[in-house]
Amino acid sequence: MYINFQNAIFYFFATVLVCSAVGVITARNPVHAALLLVLAFFTSSGLWLLLNAEFLAITLVLVYVGAVMVLFLFVVMMLDVNLDRLREGFWKWFPFGALLALIMAAEISMVIMNEQFSLNKMPTPPLRPVDYSNTKELGRLIYTEYFYAFELAAVILLVAIIAAIALTLRHRVGRKFLDPAQQIAVKKKDRIRVVSMTSETKE
Amino acid sequence: MNFLLPNLSPAYPEIFLLAMGCLVLLTGLVAREKLPNLTYLLTQIALFGCALITFITFTPDAIYTFSDMFVDDVMADTLKMLVYITVSVCLIYSRSYISLRGMLSGEFFSLVLFATLGMLVMISASHFLTLYLGLELLSLSLYAMVALRRDSSIATEAAMKFFILGALASGFLLYGMSMIYGVTGSLNIARISEIIQGGVVNHATLVVGLVFIVAGIGFKLSVAPFHMWAPDVYQGAPTAVVLFISSAPKLAAFGFVMRLLIEGVGGMANDWQGMLIILALMSMAIGNLGAIMQTNIKRMLAYSTISHMGFMLLGIVSANVDGYGSSMFYVVIYVIMTLGTFGIIMLLSHGVYEAEKLDDFKGLNRRNPRYAFITLLLMFSLAGIPPTVGFYAKLSVLQAVMNAGYIWLAVMAVLFSVIGAFYYLRIIKLMYFDEPENDIFISPQRDVELLISTNGLVILLLGIFPQTLMALCIYAIQSSVQS
Numbered sequence: 001m002y003i004n005f006q007n008a009i010f011y012f013f014a015t016v017l018v019c020s021a022v023g024v025i026t027a028r029n030p031v032h033a034a035l036l037l038v039l040a041f042f043t044s045s046g047l048w049l050l051l052n053a054e055f056l057a058i059t060l061v062l063v064y065v066g067a068v069m070v071l072f073l074f075v076v077m078m079l080d081v082n083l084d085r086l087r088e089g090f091w092k093w094f095p096f097g098a099l100l101a102l103i104m105a106a107e108i109s110m111v112i113m114n115e116q117f118s119l120n121k122m123p124t125p126p127l128r129p130v131d132y133s134n135t136k137e138l139g140r141l142i143y144t145e146y147f148y149a150f151e152l153a154a155v156i157l158l159v160a161i162i163a164a165i166a167l168t169l170r171h172r173v174g175r176k177f178l179d180p181a182q183q184i185a186v187k188k189k190d191r192i193r194v195v196s197m198t199s200e201t202k203e
Numbered sequence: 204m205n206f207l208l209p210n211l212s213p214a215y216p217e218i219f220l221l222a223m224g225c226l227v228l229l230t231g232l233v234a235r236e237k238l239p240n241l242t243y244l245l246t247q248i249a250l251f252g253c254a255l256i257t258f259i260t261f262t263p264d265a266i267y268t269f270s271d272m273f274v275d276d277v278m279a280d281t282l283k284m285l286v287y288i289t290v291s292v293c294l295i296y297s298r299s300y301i302s303l304r305g306m307l308s309g310e311f312f313s314l315v316l317f318a319t320l321g322m323l324v325m326i327s328a329s330h331f332l333t334l335y336l337g338l339e340l341l342s343l344s345l346y347a348m349v350a351l352r353r354d355s356s357i358a359t360e361a362a363m364k365f366f367i368l369g370a371l372a373s374g375f376l377l378y379g380m381s382m383i384y385g386v387t388g389s390l391n392i393a394r395i396s397e398i399i400q401g402g403v404v405n406h407a408t409l410v411v412g413l414v415f416i417v418a419g420i421g422f423k424l425s426v427a428p429f430h431m432w433a434p435d436v437y438q439g440a441p442t443a444v445v446l447f448i449s450s451a452p453k454l455a456a457f458g459f460v461m462r463l464l465i466e467g468v469g470g471m472a473n474d475w476q477g478m479l480i481i482l483a484l485m486s487m488a489i490g491n492l493g494a495i496m497q498t499n500i501k502r503m504l505a506y507s508t509i510s511h512m513g514f515m516l517l518g519i520v521s522a523n524v525d526g527y528g529s530s531m532f533y534v535v536i537y538v539i540m541t542l543g544t545f546g547i548i549m550l551l552s553h554g555v556y557e558a559e560k561l562d563d564f565k566g567l568n569r570r571n572p573r574y575a576f577i578t579l580l581l582m583f584s585l586a587g588i589p590p591t592v593g594f595y596a597k598l599s600v601l602q603a604v605m606n607a608g609y610i611w612l613a614v615m616a617v618l619f620s621v622i623g624a625f626y627y628l629r630i631i632k633l634m635y636f637d638e639p640e641n642d643i644f645i646s647p648q649r650d651v652e653l654l655i656s657t658n659g660l661v662i663l664l665l666g667i668f669p670q671t672l673m674a675l676c677i678y679a680i681q682s683s684v685q686s
Contacts, residue, residue: 144206148214148269152324152336155221156343159317162228163347166310 010050017043030076034069041065052128055135210268213275215260216253216283217323223249224316231309239307243298246312247291250319254287263682267329271391274329278683281675282326282458289451289538290319295654296546297443299647303555304441306351314351315447318344322455328462331380331390338376338423341455342369345448349440361439368422368432376419382412383468392467399470410474416463417478424456426516427485430509434493437505442552442559445501446545449508450538457534460519465527465684472522479520484615486513491623500548501559503626504541507585510623511537517616518600521607524684528677529599535672536584536596536665543581543658547574550655553643564630566639574645575634577659584662586627587620592666599673 003011020043023036041064048057142150211218227245234241257280265276294315301307317340324337346369350362384390386408387398398404421429437445464475490510497503515537518530551558551567568575584593597620604613647655665672 145270146272146332147209148272149330149332149336152333152340155317155320156336156340158225159314159340159343159347162310162313162317163343163350166308166314166347167350167353 006050010047013043013046013050017047031073034073034076037072038065038069041069053134055138058135209270210266212260213266213268213327214273216256217320219256220249220253220316220320220323223252224313224320227316228309228313231313235308239302242309242312243294243307246294246316249316250287250291250294253323254284257283257287265683271393272328272330272333274327276327276683278458278461278679279327281679282454283323285535285538286319286322286326286451286454289454289542290315290447292542292546292654292658293443293447293450295650296542296549297446299651300443300549300552301441304352306441306443311348311351314344314348318348318447319451322451322458325455325462326458328459329392329466331384331392331395331463331467334392334459334462335373335377335380337455338459339373341452342373342423345369345444345452348444348447349436351444352441355439357439358441359439361436364432365436372419372422372429375415375422379412379415379417379419382408382415386412392462395467396469399468409468409471413468413471413474414478416468417475417482420456420460420463421482423459424453424512424516425505425509426482426512427489427509428482430486430489433509434497434502434505437501437508438499438559442501442545442549442557446542446549449504449541449545453512453534453538453541457515457531461527461680461683464519465522469522469684476520476522479516480609480612483513483516483520484612486510486516487616487619491619491626494623494626497626498561499559500561500563500630503561504544507623507626508541510619511585514597514600514616514620517604517612520609520612521603523603523607524677524681526600526603526607527680527684528673529596529603531676531680532669532673533596533600535676536592539658539661539665540581540584540593543577543655543662544585546651546655546658547578547581550574550645550647550651553645561630561633562640564633565637567634569639570642571645573656577655578634579631580659580662582627582630584666586624588624590666591662592669593662595666595669595673599669 017040020036020039024033024040027033027036041060045057045060048054048060223245227242227249230245231242260275261280262275263277265274267274294312298307301311321337321339321341321344324333324340326337328334328337346362346366349365350359352358380390383395386405387395389395389398399409418429422432425433436448440448468475486509490506490508490513494503494506494510497506511533515530515533518526518528518533520526548558551563564578567578580591584591587593587597589595597616601613601616604616
């Protein structure tokens with residue numbers, strides 16, 4: 001196995017990824033765990049970049065680091081998570097969890113070690129020219145060939161928003177709120193009373 | 204970068220419906236207090252407009268558009284017209300019910316319209332992606348509608364079960380589709396069918412994928428052994444929503460089965476026939492035996508749906524055009540019967556009282572002989588007793604099954620139907636021979652009164668003259684399935 005620049009970067013990212021992933025589940029402080037998860041996302045997006053998948057790399061950072069993890073941190077800071085209660089029964093369930101992990105590891109290795117998926121079955125894809133951008137390609141496909149499906153997905157999201165609001169919004173009676181339309185429509189005479197009074201002179 | 208703008212004209216009904224759905228949503232925000240009926244009227248206008256567009260743009264040829272993701276053929280147009288009519292009738296029946304329960308809001312109607320849009324998308328899908336997206340659009344709207352009465356714990360429980368099992372079923376379906384994609388390398392239904400007919404593909408993987416797809420369809424059609432959600436949802440959801448769930452989506456589900464199983468993997472009929480036979484037999488057994496024990500009419504009708512969907516699958520098992528035609532006829536008739544039955548149940552609910560026990564039917568003949576007679580027709584038809592159309596629907600499916608050489612299957616189907624007749628006839632006995640528990644006057648609005656009478660009459664008339672509808676179904680299938 002020889003080490004060129006690309007491999008060196010891969011191993012660097014991979015090591016950081018694995019270490020931070022282990023850190024996520026071992027860190028005692030939930031804020032530290034969340035920040036380590038951010039690091040894990042960041043390094044895996046670096047791995048995507050190595051695989052020429054720029055779009056996935058960018059979305060991983062934007063969506064997971066930018067949005068999901070920030071929400072996560074908010075939740076962690078707002079709720080007082082009692083870690084000792086979460087850790088309760090760890091050893092009781094450890095054999096079961098370990099068994100599941102072993103089964104999954106065995107399954108993954110069965111697939112990866114299989115002749116069907118060996119490296120000589122998967123030739124290196126041809127190198128793209130420097131100005132090739134898969135973000136552009138994806139955008140082109142989504143807005144042309146898959147336009148219909150894209151629009152449908154948008155409608156599904158709209159339905160999700162409607163459903164979420166319809167199921168959670170409560171119209172409370174006696175709520176105090178400002179109605180901007182009413183505020184704008186206010187006339188001078190509604191608020192100001194002009195009182196005519198005789199002017200007073202200084203004694 | 205040469206890209207031609209897709210031909211939008213076949214999709215005009217969908218586009219119109221989407222625009223109207225958004226309009227209804229916005230109107231609902233403004234008109235909540237001042238004009239509570241405006242959203243209802245707009246919804247009906249939307250459905251009528253769609254029907255008009257579909258009718259005007261009708262062509263006997265299949266038109267593909269949106270990079271072959273969308274198809275507009277005779278079967279699509281026929282099913283779409285039926286969907287518009289069904290949804291419209293649903294809304295007319297349920298208007299006073301939902302307004303009495305404070306659900307007459309923009310959200311309800313826009314969810315109905317978006318669910319309808321999902322059905323249209325499913326019906327004219329020619330790509331696995333659009334099939335799935337249409338299904339999700341429909342299901343998501345339905346989950347929300349079931350949960351809409353959020354203060355009722357039973358409705359929330361029903362919505363929860365519906366949602367979790369529905370999500371699981373979607374997962375199954377996607378997994379099956381991905382396997383078929385893995386083998387054929389395409390998501391386009393026509394292309395998949397070509398590759399499978401070519402015959403040089405990994406058959407074992409295809410069959411595994413097919414098993415998952417059939418399981419997913421089973422969930423969505425509520426056939427045994429994937430029926431667990433149906434009785435709870437029917438019992439827990441508001442009756443108006445149950446009426447909606449049990450009627451129009453069945454038409455879309457039929458379209459879904461046709462596109463996926465027959466047009467897509469029709470070359471594997473030998474494999475899916477066996478699976479469907481098991482589903483059909485189990486549904487007829489569990490549906491009919493389960494319904495006998497129920498005292499809640501909505502729960503009983505859920506089991507009745509399960510058995511009817513099983514019966515409908517028999518036509519598809521026969522795997523020929525006549526069989527598909529008779530299945531389509533069966534679905535249409537089932538939808539007409541279920542509309543009438545739930546319409547009557549909502550008539551019996553007065554004020555905020557929910558009529559959902561069998562005892563609510565006691566002595567209906569004394570209270571109102573006309574509705575008792577309509578219920579009698581509906582029950583005869585559900586049980587399959589001539590001269591109502593339910594008999595003819597069962598007969599045509601059985602004929603198709605016998606022609607395909609499954610005599611034993613037909614015999615089993617008849618046996619289960621006879622068992623099923625018991626619980627339909629029990630309602631007739633309650634109506635005509637028992638004392639009424641209350642004598643609250645049934646006074647529906649004029650349009651409901653007229654429509655429910657028409658509904659009963661249609662069941663009788665179609666039973667005497669079924670040929671036109673049957674010919675329409677066969678024509679629709681014939682011009683869409685090329686084999």
